[in-house]
Amino acid sequence: MLTFVVFSVRRAWQGFWRNSLMSLAATATMILMLLLLAGFWIIQTGLNAGLQFIEQKVEVVADLNDNAPADQLLQVETTLRGMPQVASVTFVSKDQALQDFRARLKARGQEDLTGYLDTNPLPNTLEIKLKNPQDYGNVVDYLDGQPTVVSQVTPIQNLVNQVVTVTNFLRTVGVVVLILVGLTVLFIIVNTIRLAVFARAEEIEIMRLVGASDAFIRWPFIFEGAMVGLFGALITLVVLAVVATPLQEFMYGFFRVLPLQFGTLVVRDLTLLVVGAGVGLGVLGSYVSVRSYLIR
Amino acid sequence: MLTFVVFSVRRAWQGFWRNSLMSLAATATMILMLLLLAGFWIIQTGLNAGLQFIEQKVEVVADLNDNAPADQLLQVETTLRGMPQVASVTFVSKDQALQDFRARLKARGQEDLTGYLDTNPLPNTLEIKLKNPQDYGNVVDYLDGQPTVVSQVTPIQNLVNQVVTVTNFLRTVGVVVLILVGLTVLFIIVNTIRLAVFARAEEIEIMRLVGASDAFIRWPFIFEGAMVGLFGALITLVVLAVVATPLQEFMYGFFRVLPLQFGTLVVRDLTLLVVGAGVGLGVLGSYVSVRSYLIR
Amino acid sequence: MAPGSSTGLLRHPTLAGDRPPETTSERLVLALRDVAKTYPNGRAALRDVNLTVPEGDFVFLVGPSGAGKTTLIKLLIRDELATAGQVLLDGQDLGRLPRRQVPRVRRKVGIVFQDYKLLPRKSVWENVAFALEVTGTPGRRIGPAVDRVLRLVGLAAQARQLPTQLSGGEQQRTAIARALVHDPRLIIADEPTGNLDPLISWEIIQLLLRINEMGTTVLMATHNAEVVTALRKRVVGLEDGRVVRDEVGGAYHRED
Amino acid sequence: MAPGSSTGLLRHPTLAGDRPPETTSERLVLALRDVAKTYPNGRAALRDVNLTVPEGDFVFLVGPSGAGKTTLIKLLIRDELATAGQVLLDGQDLGRLPRRQVPRVRRKVGIVFQDYKLLPRKSVWENVAFALEVTGTPGRRIGPAVDRVLRLVGLAAQARQLPTQLSGGEQQRTAIARALVHDPRLIIADEPTGNLDPLISWEIIQLLLRINEMGTTVLMATHNAEVVTALRKRVVGLEDGRVVRDEVGGAYHRED
Numbered sequence A, B: 001m002l003t004f005v006v007f008s009v010r011r012a013w014q015g016f017w018r019n020s021l022m023s024l025a026a027t028a029t030m031i032l033m034l035l036l037l038a039g040f041w042i043i044q045t046g047l048n049a050g051l052q053f054i055e056q057k058v059e060v061v062a063d064l065n066d067n068a069p070a071d072q073l074l075q076v077e078t079t080l081r082g083m084p085q086v087a088s089v090t091f092v093s094k095d096q097a098l099q100d101f102r103a104r105l106k107a108r109g110q111e112d113l114t115g116y117l118d119t120n121p122l123p124n125t126l127e128i129k130l131k132n133p134q135d136y137g138n139v140v141d142y143l144d145g146q147p148t149v150v151s152q153v154t155p156i157q158n159l160v161n162q163v164v165t166v167t168n169f170l171r172t173v174g175v176v177v178l179i180l181v182g183l184t185v186l187f188i189i190v191n192t193i194r195l196a197v198f199a200r201a202e203e204i205e206i207m208r209l210v211g212a213s214d215a216f217i218r219w220p221f222i223f224e225g226a227m228v229g230l231f232g233a234l235i236t237l238v239v240l241a242v243v244a245t246p247l248q249e250f251m252y253g254f255f256r257v258l259p260l261q262f263g264t265l266v267v268r269d270l271t272l273l274v275v276g277a278g279v280g281l282g283v284l285g286s287y288v289s290v291r292s293y294l295i296r
Numbered sequence C, D: 001m002a003p004g005s006s007t008g009l010l011r012h013p014t015l016a017g018d019r020p021p022e023t024t025s026e027r028l029v030l031a032l033r034d035v036a037k038t039y040p041n042g043r044a045a046l047r048d049v050n051l052t053v054p055e056g057d058f059v060f061l062v063g064p065s066g067a068g069k070t071t072l073i074k075l076l077i078r079d080e081l082a083t084a085g086q087v088l089l090d091g092q093d094l095g096r097l098p099r100r101q102v103p104r105v106r107r108k109v110g111i112v113f114q115d116y117k118l119l120p121r122k123s124v125w126e127n128v129a130f131a132l133e134v135t136g137t138p139g140r141r142i143g144p145a146v147d148r149v150l151r152l153v154g155l156a157a158q159a160r161q162l163p164t165q166l167s168g169g170e171q172q173r174t175a176i177a178r179a180l181v182h183d184p185r186l187i188i189a190d191e192p193t194g195n196l197d198p199l200i201s202w203e204i205i206q207l208l209l210r211i212n213e214m215g216t217t218v219l220m221a222t223h224n225a226e227v228v229t230a231l232r233k234r235v236v237g238l239e240d241g242r243v244v245r246d247e248v249g250g251a252y253h254r255e256d
Ligand SMILES: Nc1ncnc2c1ncn2[C@@H]1O[C@H](COP(=O)(O)OP(=O)(O)OP(=O)(O)O)[C@@H](O)[C@H]1O
Pocket: C039, C040, C041, C043, C044, C045, C063, C064, C065, C066, C067, C068, C069, C070, C071, C072, C114, D158, D161, D164, D165, D166, D167, D168, D169, D170, D195
């Protein structure tokens, strides 16, 4: 069994190089298609991250009465933290809020008129982030029931609805596009390998006439397909690695807001995707192609 | 000459059908790649339309003094209309503005408190749209020089800058992606046709040995490539036509704001793109492939 | 496998009828019963063919171009299926053979194709070795066997060349080497000397005769009148798809 | 073109030397001067070959398998280039011929390849017609010419079949038909009867003789000893890449 595998791999290696023109054509197609797939996957991942980031921004803001009793305030905070829908609760003091406001004005280059103010017109607030942006109902109800502490609740209700609809839509579109691109890549690669194997139909026919069993013919082709996939995947990864840093810097310089840093987890997933898709499609393509000549 | 063309086309037709397996594989690749190209082109066009729409929203708003003399106001309006940078000038009366505001509140389901107002706190305004959103400088300067009429100018300066940067960026990205996709499509199609022709290398060799001139061999292949391109383009167009209406409705239902209706002009451009790319790439692919066998 | 079995030099029925009687005591390597083959385009290449070849026989298959010799051979290795009748190889009905069994049956046979059918991207050596590899012969035994058979057909010097780098005769000899290398019990050769000069032709024939004497059955389609007439072996004549004669000790041309 | 010119039955120099003297009065269709051919893999297939063929000649090219016959023929149609020496066809130095002129030169020659080289997806009829189409013959003249030549080689019934649907001999005859159909001034046939039965072989040879008598030059590489010896035409013997004899009225085997 092992001998057979070793032997088949050796024949696959020979086959790859002796039909170098076709192998390289197939590999080149593989590379381009994997790049396309990886590109879409990155965009999809980035989109998801961005959407998550936007959704995280969705929160319920409770303006607090300046004279709210500290213990009641504390209790409200604790209750909120205990609610299953709530992701985080942050207390922002009115001084903090004013500082933030000034910083923002400055960043925008606008004149800071807040210096002329006698008192700080901004309230203390509680910023409540939700685990699921759609679950704001209970939180708002609860806050509305605390008039001593809370002066006003701004659930940004409509905004929430809109954002959720938009992000869900974009997510769906992203997944659909990714699936379509995936199918395209699948078809193109299988088709390319089919054409490459077609040019060797005569070879397969002769092997059969000389008494080669189906497995004997098939396995070298399958390993050859795997080689095409593996080579293609490796080169794709190299290209991605080379392109990654400048692209990331460029993106980062632009979308300062979005956390488009790719962590090691993303890199691992991407590597798995590219190598898996490459080898998988290579094998599938070879299998399908050879099968059509063996079945007759 | 004409005989030669007719003869070559006949041989191309024969060649297409006698190598139907390869021709159909090449055509299938062609279709998928053209769909990809068309998809990106549509996205790019839609993006451009969207960006244009956003840029059109950028305007300079001049709040007017309630007691501005009518003749001076008229003169300001006339001068603005005469400025080359200005696309349009709209006078919005304070009553109109209040109505709009109320309508907006109602649409958002918010409580309308404006009923309790004694007077209308909103000013009359002039909304000035610019041809090029970056050219707001002169307009703002002029308005600032009319203190009797204009109480405050809101050029949304920063917003303008930001919007322009974002739209320019997205436009650039769109074009770059379109070019990359275009190159991918080019390569994949040429490569596929190369593989298809490769399987017929022996045929080309025999033709040469029997005394066929290069042109005699080449033209049928080129017409065959054109056929692959044309068939592919036609099927692509059919697919696009079938998909267009539901997709458009879906998009429209969602992005109510964006004018994503495709006019006949867009349809014409798309048809030209698909047919041109299909036939062009088919011919190019055949030319390149056959050339490599004729050059030796 | 019993290549060296003592069934070697067999006595054949000596009548010159259309169909030698089947002596049940002998094992039949090949048997065609009422076989007809009509190609999908409607051409009837074989009609009512009855033919039996006992083990150890040496049979020349002769007949004009287009008589159906190659078609008959294609039936024997199940490259084509008979449209009527039975084709038995080693007692197995090829028409009923499941697809998966076909390679095993083909490996029993050494076949020289009229158009050689060499693997275009393998060298002479690799082409010949291939016939051993498909049988699962261990690598260390392949080398010596291939070298030996290449020396037998006079191609030792060309071992590393690709088929496209060979002369016509060298290609033909590669095909012959591949058919012999795995010591098959049955050798089917379709016009194996068409591109060989008379000297090498005779050497190849002598080689086949020697192999036949060791017990291997040989069926050879040929136009080489000189060889057929000189050897006086069994001659099966095909014409227009029909067996028109089956003589032991016959000449190439009919002698009546 | 002067296919029917009266240079028909030429007198040849009758000495049996290695190289017949060049009679300057005769037009040379072929001339090889000190030609050598070494293949990229280092095999020397031809060495110091000198050979001239005047118009109207009928030459047999003989020699053992691998002697270099096909290589010589490949040089004549510039399929390969000589590594040394000059190859002249109709007075044109093929080594200096610009690439674009090659098809024009090849069209002057009718060539039967040892491996036929039929277009795999064209029918017999189309394969033969192809040789006329490349010369730009108008369509209405192609039909009758193809039908006529197919009748000559006995393939009228197979006209619609593809090469894969032909017997070996039928493929060979298709190749012959294609070489004859455009009335070339020079016919080069590489082992054209290897897959034909003796009867059809003789018919083809007779056909070539008749065509030769009309003034067409014929060069034929063959292993068919019977034919060569019977006809007593000019025989050029190759061995190991060298011309070892050049006799008018020779036999297949050396007669000293
Ligand atoms: N695949 C096919 N489809 C249709 N007809 C075929 C096919 N193969 C062979 N034939 C026809 O069947 C007949 C017998 O062919 P076959 O190859 O058996 O002849 P053969 O005796 O081997 O001749 P040769 O000596 O020329 O090789 C021929 O007339 C041929 O045209």
